[in-house]
Amino acid sequence: MTGHDVPPPRREVRFLLGDEAVAVAPTDPTRTLLDFLREDRRLVGTKEGCAEGDCGACTVAVGRARGVVVAYEAMDSCILPLAALDGLHVLTIEHVGGADGAMHPVQAAMVARHGSQCGFCTPGIVMSLYAQWRGGGATDEAAVEDALAGNLCRCTGYAPIVAAAMDAAAAPKAADPRGARVAEVAARLAALDDGAPLEIAAGGRTLHAPVDLDGLAALCIANPDAVLIAGATDVGLRLTKALQRPAVAILLGRVRGLDAIEDLGGEIRLGAGVTIARAREVLGALDPQIDEWLRRFGGAQVRNAGTVGGNVANGSPIGDLPPLLIALGATLRLRRGDEVRAMPLEDFFVAYGKQDRRPGEFVLDVIARKPGPHTLFHASKVTKRFDEDISTLAGAFRLDLGADGRVEEARLAFGGMAGTPKRASAAERALVGRPFDGDAAEAAVRALDFAPLDDHRASARYRALVAANLLRRFAREVAHGPARVAGRLAEDAHA
Ligand SMILES: Cc1cc2nc3c(=O)[nH]c(=O)nc-3n(C[C@H](O)[C@H](O)[C@H](O)COP(=O)(O)OP(=O)(O)OC[C@H]3O[C@@H](n4cnc5c(N)ncnc54)[C@H](O)[C@@H]3O)c2cc1C
Ligand code: FES
Ligand code: FES
Numbered sequence: 395m396t397g398h399d400v401p402p403p404r405r406e407v408r409f410l411l412g413d414e415a416v417a418v419a420p421t422d423p424t425r426t427l428l429d430f431l432r433e434d435r436r437l438v439g440t441k442e443g444c445a446e447g448d449c450g451a452c453t454v455a456v457g458r459a460r461g462v463v464v465a466y467e468a469m470d471s472c473i474l475p476l477a478a479l480d481g482l483h484v485l486t487i488e489h490v491g492g493a494d495g496a497m498h499p500v501q502a503a504m505v506a507r508h509g510s511q512c513g514f515c516t517p518g519i520v521m522s523l524y525a526q527w528r529g530g531g532a533t534d535e536a537a538v539e540d541a542l543a544g545n546l547c548r549c550t551g552y553a554p555i556v557a558a559a560m561d562a563a564a565a566p567k568a569a570d571p572r573g574a575r576v577a578e579v580a581a582r583l584a585a586l587d588d589g590a591p592l593e594i595a596a597g598g599r600t601l602h603a604p605v606d607l608d609g610l611a612a613l614c615i616a617n618p619d620a621v622l623i624a625g626a627t628d629v630g631l632r633l634t635k636a637l638q639r640p641a642v643a644i645l646l647g648r649v650r651g652l653d654a655i656e657d658l659g660g661e662i663r664l665g666a667g668v669t670i671a672r673a674r675e676v677l678g679a680l681d682p683q684i685d686e687w688l689r690r691f692g693g694a695q696v697r698n699a700g701t702v703g704g705n706v707a708n709g710s711p712i713g714d715l716p717p718l719l720i721a722l723g724a725t726l727r728l729r730r731g732d733e734v735r736a737m738p739l740e741d742f743f744v745a746y747g748k749q750d751r752r753p754g755e756f757v758l759d760v761i762a763r764k765p766g767p768h769t770l771f772h773a774s775k776v777t778k779r780f781d782e783d784i785s786t787l788a789g790a791f792r793l794d795l796g797a798d799g800r801v802e803e804a805r806l807a808f809g810g811m812a813g814t815p816k817r818a819s820a821a822e823r824a825l826v827g828r829p830f831d832g833d834a835a836e837a838a839v840r841a842l843d844f845a846p847l848d849d850h851r852a853s854a855r856y857r858a859l860v861a862a863n864l865l866r867r868f869a870r871e872v873a874h875g876p877a878r879v880a881g882r883l884a885e886d887a888h889a
Contacts, residue, residue: 400605403593408586409479410579411435412489415586420476423594423601424623424633424643427471427479428452431486439487439517440471443546445634447473447627448782450545453518453695455490455525457483459583464576467671467698468525468541473630474699475623477594477601478647481586483579485572487517490524492571499565500524503558511549519545522694523559527570531563543781544693592645603645607729610649610756615731617642618753624667625699627692628708646703652758653701660764666703666757670715673702677718680764683773684718687790690775693782703757706742709749709814711847712785716743716815718773720807721790723763730755746813768795770830772868776860778851785809786851789864793830801825801834810851811844811861818842821865835869 406419420430428445431437431454443451452472456479457464464483490498497505500523510516519542526532526541538559539552547555567573592603602620604610614620621640623629624647632638646652652667655676662680664673670691678685691697691714705715706726716739724739730752739760742750751757765771770793777783787810794803804822809815821838828834839862846857 401590404590453521455485466528503561507558509558515547624701624704627700670697717807743814
């Protein structure tokens with residue numbers, strides 16, 4: 395469908411809630427799913443804990459039709475705009491059991507294993523485990539822990555919950571009260587897809603949800619001050635915590651093609667709308683340390699909603715993708731109207747809170763260079779808390795070697811070492827033209843000329859020390875083989 399045969403905008407959001415077809419024109423264009431569930435529908439099983447995507451008490455399962463099946467993902471309803479659910483299936487804790495009151499295997503196992511004490515976290519935990527169960531179930535305890543990294547429980551402790559998930563994984567698929575109706579749900583979702591953009595106007599404010607890139611480009615030009623909303627894992631907090639109410643918001647989640655992933659041979663193109671979960675699949679396949687880093691990007695709910703474009707456009711000095719992508723030699727492409735301009739990703743980050751994005755422009759995609767057979771690579775995310783924590787400091791290093799084994803090109807990218815994600819240019823120069831060994835790493839360490847952040851996460855001195863240690867660790871890995879024990883890098887970097 396081209397920009398010319400897009401249907402006129404629809405003024406209501408349509409989705410499936412359990413078995414019910416919902417059509418709603420929100421009175422607040424950026425109303426969250428959680429407020430809709432609890433206040434409008436009195437579905438109060440879904441809890442509000444933090445209202446900032448951190449605790450998982452508000453977790454729901456969101457399903458997308460994939461042909462005749464429906465793929466469910468856990469998401470935090472507290473920061474998810476209702477309009478983002480258009481065309482999707484929403485399941486809350488009220489919907490997972492049978493009409494006859496039969497419990498889902500995850501619920502039954504939680505009861506049998508005493509997986510709930512005060513119960514406040516329990517609906518969210520059940521929904522995270524439910525989404526995992528629908529996706530094939532837990533394969534081992536590590537997979538359960540991963541699924542639960544975005545769910546906080548203050549009183550039960552996780553051991554009985556993990557045991558319940560493992561029990562539930564062994565239950566037959568036929569035990570799912572909804573299992574037999576997947577094709578019916580997929581058909582109902584397909585019928586909702588009318589290809590129409592959304593235009594939700596209320597209280598003098600408007601939310602647009604275009605369906606194609608031309609429509610998005612036109613809206614961005616017409617509304618240069620509009621707030622773009624992708625996965626809302628950053629913007630959502632401005633709505634719930636800062637109580638911001640943008641006059642015009644543009645939702646990106648329905649734009650066809652913005653979530654495309656393309657293998658270009660030596661490069662990978664990631665559309666701005668690609669979620670972190672999907673980016674992890676392709677970038678993680680390039681190197682196990684990238685996979686481990688992205689496994690620790692938020693919790694599952696955040697990775698299922700948050701996007702590549704949001705992480706880059708946000709411009710945080712401690713965002714996870716920028717250092718990784720800068721080390722991979724990524725090119726950023728921005729679009730304004732019909733014009734597309736490209737730049738090395740590092741050039742986008744001008745200063746703290748300032749990016750090279752012009753009015754009416756949006757992030758289109760990033761194109762990353764795959765490591766080659768003569769590439770040495772290292773990536774470490776260092777955090778205070780192991781799971782679901784933003785980086786204190788992060789380093790991603792790429793060295794491309796010539797036929798003589800000497801460094802031809804060095805890319806040392808850091809997060810948390812300055813007001814922006816940044817390359818260590820002097821340290822890179824210190825490495826070029828020599829083999830990468832312990833001495834070379836020390837030369838690079840001496841050339842590190844950052845003024846690291848000094849804040850509540852860590853002192854500048856700590857960051858400088860850890861940055862140096864990451865380079866030393868990289869040299870040790872190269873000398874002694876890939877010492878890539880998942881989950882150990884952060885602790886080792888403290889040594
Ligand atoms: C609990 C929690 C844990 C988190 N953990 C991490 C973490 O470990 N690592 C990390 O890096 N981040 C983390 N984040 C931050 C956030 O998840 C990421 O920055 C995420 O990638 C943002 O993507 P989004 O699609 O949700 O962006 P949104 O919130 O939708 O948007 C973010 C910003 O980018 C703009 N924007 C979005 N898309 C575009 C586009 N295509 N063009 C131009 N502008 C655009 C928006 O206007 C907004 O200013 C966490 C957040 C939460 C709530
Ligand atoms: S209420 Fe805590 S993540 Fe939503
Ligand atoms: S059971 Fe009380 S917070 Fe988890």
